[in-house]
Amino acid sequence: MTLFAEAEYRERIDRARQSMVKAGMEVLVLADPANMNYLTGYDGWSFYVPQCVVVAVDEDMPLWIGRGMDAAGARHTTFLDNNSIIGYPDRYVQSVERHPMNFVGDVIRERGWGKRTIGLEMDAYYFTARAYAELSRTLGDAKFVNADLLVNWLRLVKSDAEITLMRQAGVIAGRVMRTAIAKLAPGVRECDAVAAVYYAQMAGTEEFGGDYPSIVPMMPTGEKTSAPHLTWTDAPYEDEQMVNLELAACRHRYHCPIARTAYLGSRPPEKLVALAEHTVEGLNLTLDAIRPGMRAEEVELIWRRHIAKAGLEKESRIGYAMGLNYPPDWGEHTASLRPGDRTVLEKNMTFHMILGMWMDDYGFECSESFRVDEGGCETFADVERKLFVKK
Amino acid sequence: MTLFAEAEYRERIDRARQSMVKAGMEVLVLADPANMNYLTGYDGWSFYVPQCVVVAVDEDMPLWIGRGMDAAGARHTTFLDNNSIIGYPDRYVQSVERHPMNFVGDVIRERGWGKRTIGLEMDAYYFTARAYAELSRTLGDAKFVNADLLVNWLRLVKSDAEITLMRQAGVIAGRVMRTAIAKLAPGVRECDAVAAVYYAQMAGTEEFGGDYPSIVPMMPTGEKTSAPHLTWTDAPYEDEQMVNLELAACRHRYHCPIARTAYLGSRPPEKLVALAEHTVEGLNLTLDAIRPGMRAEEVELIWRRHIAKAGLEKESRIGYAMGLNYPPDWGEHTASLRPGDRTVLEKNMTFHMILGMWMDDYGFECSESFRVDEGGCETFADVERKLFVKK
Numbered sequence: 001m002t003l004f005a006e007a008e009y010r011e012r013i014d015r016a017r018q019s020m021v022k023a024g025m026e027v028l029v030l031a032d033p034a035n036m037n038y039l040t041g042y043d044g045w046s047f048y049v050p051q052c053v054v055v056a057v058d059e060d061m062p063l064w065i066g067r068g069m070d071a072a073g074a075r076h077t078t079f080l081d082n083n084s085i086i087g088y089p090d091r092y093v094q095s096v097e098r099h100p101m102n103f104v105g106d107v108i109r110e111r112g113w114g115k116r117t118i119g120l121e122m123d124a125y126y127f128t129a130r131a132y133a134e135l136s137r138t139l140g141d142a143k144f145v146n147a148d149l150l151v152n153w154l155r156l157v158k159s160d161a162e163i164t165l166m167r168q169a170g171v172i173a174g175r176v177m178r179t180a181i182a183k184l185a186p187g188v189r190e191c192d193a194v195a196a197v198y199y200a201q202m203a204g205t206e207e208f209g210g211d212y213p214s215i216v217p218m219m220p221t222g223e224k225t226s227a228p229h230l231t232w233t234d235a236p237y238e239d240e241q242m243v244n245l246e247l248a249a250c251r252h253r254y255h256c257p258i259a260r261t262a263y264l265g266s267r268p269p270e271k272l273v274a275l276a277e278h279t280v281e282g283l284n285l286t287l288d289a290i291r292p293g294m295r296a297e298e299v300e301l302i303w304r305r306h307i308a309k310a311g312l313e314k315e316s317r318i319g320y321a322m323g324l325n326y327p328p329d330w331g332e333h334t335a336s337l338r339p340g341d342r343t344v345l346e347k348n349m350t351f352h353m354i355l356g357m358w359m360d361d362y363g364f365e366c367s368e369s370f371r372v373d374e375g376g377c378e379t380f381a382d383v384e385r386k387l388f389v390k391k
Numbered sequence: 392m393t394l395f396a397e398a399e400y401r402e403r404i405d406r407a408r409q410s411m412v413k414a415g416m417e418v419l420v421l422a423d424p425a426n427m428n429y430l431t432g433y434d435g436w437s438f439y440v441p442q443c444v445v446v447a448v449d450e451d452m453p454l455w456i457g458r459g460m461d462a463a464g465a466r467h468t469t470f471l472d473n474n475s476i477i478g479y480p481d482r483y484v485q486s487v488e489r490h491p492m493n494f495v496g497d498v499i500r501e502r503g504w505g506k507r508t509i510g511l512e513m514d515a516y517y518f519t520a521r522a523y524a525e526l527s528r529t530l531g532d533a534k535f536v537n538a539d540l541l542v543n544w545l546r547l548v549k550s551d552a553e554i555t556l557m558r559q560a561g562v563i564a565g566r567v568m569r570t571a572i573a574k575l576a577p578g579v580r581e582c583d584a585v586a587a588v589y590y591a592q593m594a595g596t597e598e599f600g601g602d603y604p605s606i607v608p609m610m611p612t613g614e615k616t617s618a619p620h621l622t623w624t625d626a627p628y629e630d631e632q633m634v635n636l637e638l639a640a641c642r643h644r645y646h647c648p649i650a651r652t653a654y655l656g657s658r659p660p661e662k663l664v665a666l667a668e669h670t671v672e673g674l675n676l677t678l679d680a681i682r683p684g685m686r687a688e689e690v691e692l693i694w695r696r697h698i699a700k701a702g703l704e705k706e707s708r709i710g711y712a713m714g715l716n717y718p719p720d721w722g723e724h725t726a727s728l729r730p731g732d733r734t735v736l737e738k739n740m741t742f743h744m745i746l747g748m749w750m751d752d753y754g755f756e757c758s759e760s761f762r763v764d765e766g767g768c769e770t771f772a773d774v775e776r777k778l779f780v781k782k
Contacts, residue, residue, distance in 0.1 A: 195593035228461075229435040
């Protein structure tokens with residue numbers, strides 16, 4: 001039933017235990033849905049209630065603890081045995097008197113781990129201030145330490161099975177972007193273009209369908225291009241305007257983001273055309289330069305030197321690690337392609353490199369998702385790198 | 392630029408201040424994106440980084456504090472003046488050395504509020520354990536109190552302008568459900584049915600488009616109907632099977648959820664047909680009985696007495712307040728239609744009533760989203776209440 005072989009999950013858990021030992025943790029409570037998925041296979045839209053995976057250094061199998069009604073989903077998607085899947089009663093849900101983390105604390109104490117050093121993902125989206133307070137209250141004798149990103153870092157290098165899914169996401173992402181560009185035209189409402197994007201994201205290909213990406217489609221135009229996280233409206237796209245397309249596809253929670261810029265109209269400004277050419281040239285040469293053994297910051301430097309020739313600068317981060325994730329973000333919050341990031345690139349690390357150049361009243365962006373391979377890098381989607389002009 | 396008139400936001404803020412005074416709070420820090428939107432209009436997919444709205448009892452205008460690049464979105468969607476929109480530098484993002492809540496704390500101290508009693512939404516999805524720890528560290532002289540749901544409760548009774556949006560969401564929701572039922576057939580892949588649902592959600596009607604709902608479409612079939620939060624696969628729907636449809640539409644972040652059950656095939660089991668008729672009868676008579684002045688628990692009692700006649704029981708909650716929201720949930724986490732909930736129904740309170748009856752190997756669900764009106768209730772979507780049999 002699980003997406004990957006049990007041996008793959010076991011190997012991930014072993015690596016997590018090694019990281020725990022190094023960090024002096026005896027128990028690890030994971031509330032990040034991507035990390036829960038990574039170690040057990042659990043996949044469900046249930047992160048709107050508290051849930052977690054608990055790993056102990058001396059216990060063979062992790063525990064999944066979640067809402068009682070989601071235990072069936074855990075049995076369906078994880079390799080865990082039934083004794084390791086523990087549902088809490090619904091009286092813990094949205095109550096002022098008790099909290100699911102009291103239940104989690106009780107389980108931890110019952111296992112004899114109540115006085116241990118316990119790692120918590122203090123900055124995980126769904127691990128709230130109250131969740132921490134309640135867990136602390138229930139486990140008054142435990143010692144808590146911060147385990148933020150401990151498992152995220154383990155996700156950085158993908159297995160071949162994970163890469164297969166990211167390639168599939170790449171195939172869908174190509175279709176998604178081509179669908180968006182085909183649909184865009186003056187007079188088409190933003191919501192209708194977004195509808196076509198969503199259709200392509202989910203329908204996928206004849207061989208495999210798509211999953212929901214962790215971020216909604218972003219297709220701003222006009223003055224909204226300066227406000228990158230506003231979502232779409234009912235307004236029609238206008239003639240002689242730029243549209244930024246920040247899209248993605250997802251396959252079994254593995255992402256392939258992709259960005260392009262389109263110009264609607266027959267008269268793209270010359271300065272925009274020139275900027276696009278220069279940016280694409282920089283994207284090409286930066287991707288071409290990637291090799292295993294390079295440091296993340298060295299990748300950024302290639303790009304920075306390229307645009308400096310044109311007298312330009314860009315904010316320093318040009319890419320980030322990504323792969324398995326849940327809303328609200330597909331980034332892994334670990335390695336970045338930016339000055340100061342000394343991460344050494346290894347085969348099967350996966351990044352989204354996004355190059356956006358923003359001038360006063362125009363701009364251009366172009367991105368690729370890729371894995372580092374033996375001799376360079378492999379991009380996942382196949383979309384021409386250029387300014388798309390729709391006459 | 393704002394969705395509602397400035398006076399409506401001002402009135403909401405006044406009510407928030409009254410609640411703050413009652414609860415002994417001088418400052419309120421809101422991290423729930425729906426509460427930020429409710430008081431200021433702010434709408435963007437930026438909740439993957441820390442952000443908040445800060446209300447002080449003695450300050451005319453709230454503060455929006457978020458990532459620098461999102462300040463333009465705040466200027467675009469809120470009624471706040473530029474001095475009240477404060478962006479933090481990108482060096483605060485995903486850093487181990489500093490956290491956006493240190494910046495928020497500094498702003499609060501600079502305003503002279505550093506020794507005040509400050510309400511925090513301790514259990515809001517995006518207010519993490521670390522966010523609280525960092526804010527506490529920066530504001531060592533403040534007194535913190537829990538402000539969970541303080542603004543959520545203010546959202547319970549909708550304005551006429553909000554109801555207009557929920558009616559529009561209802562029109563889209565009807566189209567979404569009819570699209571899903573039309574698309575479902577043996578041999579159709581789950582992902583393709585979901586694609587059609589997404590298309591309908593976003594394309595909306597000719598007059599108005601749709602927004603992304605806070606929860607993805609749920610359309611489980613077969614054994615997965617017992618695992619309510621698993622999402623779709625590539626598998627084709629099979630012949631002679633039930634499908635549960637838990638869908639929604641959204642208009643400017645205002646939701647209309649709707650659930651139905653379909654049966655694919657020509658031989659729906661008689662017991663399923665009988666269960667569907669009995670459940671729909673119960674839904675009809677429960678909706679018919681709703682009046683302003685009733686208590687939430689009394690609504691549930693009507694339903695419970697109805698099914699008891701057939702010797703049946705159901706878990707006690709049959710509905711919940713909903714409206715404005717962001718992923719991962721459209722529920723408001725306040726009033727519920729369940730025993731013990733003594734909330735008195737008022738005009739323009741809005742609920743999703745969802746009646747699901749689950750037997751060993753079959754089940755049926757049917758729901759309506761509605762507002763309480765002067766003489767009863769008004770449902771938002773217009774979809775026949777029945778078991779949809781697709782031969």
